[in-house]
Amino acid sequence: MAYMKISRKTSLVVGTLIFAALICFMIAVSAPVASKRYSIKGIDVSHHQGNIDWPKVSEHGISFAYIKATEGSGYVDEKLADNYEGVSKTDINYGFYHFLSLESSAETQMDNFREAVKEYKMELIPTIDVEWYGDMRKNPPRKKLVISKLKELSALMEEEYGTKPVIYTTQTFYFKYLRGEIGENPLWIRNTFFFPVQDFVIWQYSEKLDLGDAVELGRYVDIDVMTSDAQLKMDIDQVTYR
Known part of the structure; x- marks a missing residue:
């Protein structure tokens, strides 16, 4: 069988090109670069930011x-107000x-959320935040518990x-x-390193948006992008406050 002898120099060139291509790919899918594909930018906030000057935020x-x-339930x-x-x-x-707790029932958590926002207009679909907290990383809960609690609360919100x-x-x-478990719920994924592999509607790609004096505590907030589609x-006519 005929074969072509490849010189060490050629091998070095090919290896260098492959390495360069890999570096270019890693840069292209990195969070700071890949997030620039999206023009709809948003933030998520809580009491951790202290007082927020919202007109100044809109200028960003x-x-x-x-x-x-x-x-949770209480x-x-x-x-919030x-x-x-x-x-x-x-x-x-x-x-x-709403930040999901595994220690209380979906019903009481729904009651808590409903009561807290019942006087407020809601322009965007509500979100359930389910993630690590407390000592969950050291003592991870059973998957069955996580999924059942999440699905129960999701059904109540729907x-x-x-x-x-x-x-x-x-x-x-x-x-x-959650892989393969959340069905048709829109996904908001946090990945501050690379472009997510999941289909998402919102991507939290950084926690370092500098809003300066628009934020009382720490200057920085989480920054998100939303897909154009x-x-x-919210369809306000569908809301059935009880």
């Missing part, structure tokens, strides 16, 4: 915001999110607001618990 090209409303974010009052006076589209809630999660939590606007 922010199109949407998700505000923490509740956590906690209401202490800045202030953030609602501020954002509602701007052109920023906004919604609310019944309440007429649409499936967005599911927010991190890359590691998704692969351990995302259907996250």
Whole structure:
């Protein structure tokens, strides 16, 4: 069988080209670069940011915001009312999110969320935030518990607001618990390193958006992008407050 002898120089050139191509690919899919494909930018906030000057936030090209409303069955974010009052006076589209607890029932968590936001207009579909907390990394809960709690709360929110809630999660939590489990719920994924492999409607790609003096505590907030075909606007007529 005939073969071509490849010189060491040729091998070195080929290896260098492959390495360069790999570097270019890694740069292209890195979060700072890949996120530039998207023009719809947003933030998510809670009491951790302190007081927020929402008119100043809107000057940074922010199109949407998700505000923490509740956590578990009894906690209401202490800045919920202030953030609602501020954002509602701007052109920023906004919604609310609930941090899922595995220690309380889906029913009482739904009651907590409903009561906290019942007086507020909701422009974007509500979100359930499900991720690591406490000592979960050291003592991970059973997948059955996580999925059942999430699906129960998702069903209650869909019944309440007429649409499936967005599911927010991190890359590691998704692969351990949620892959193949969240069905038709829109996905909001956190990956601050690379372009996500999942189909998403929102991607949280950094926690280092510098809003300067628009934010009281720390200057920096999480920054997200939304896909242009995302259907996250609430149909207010479907909301059935109880």
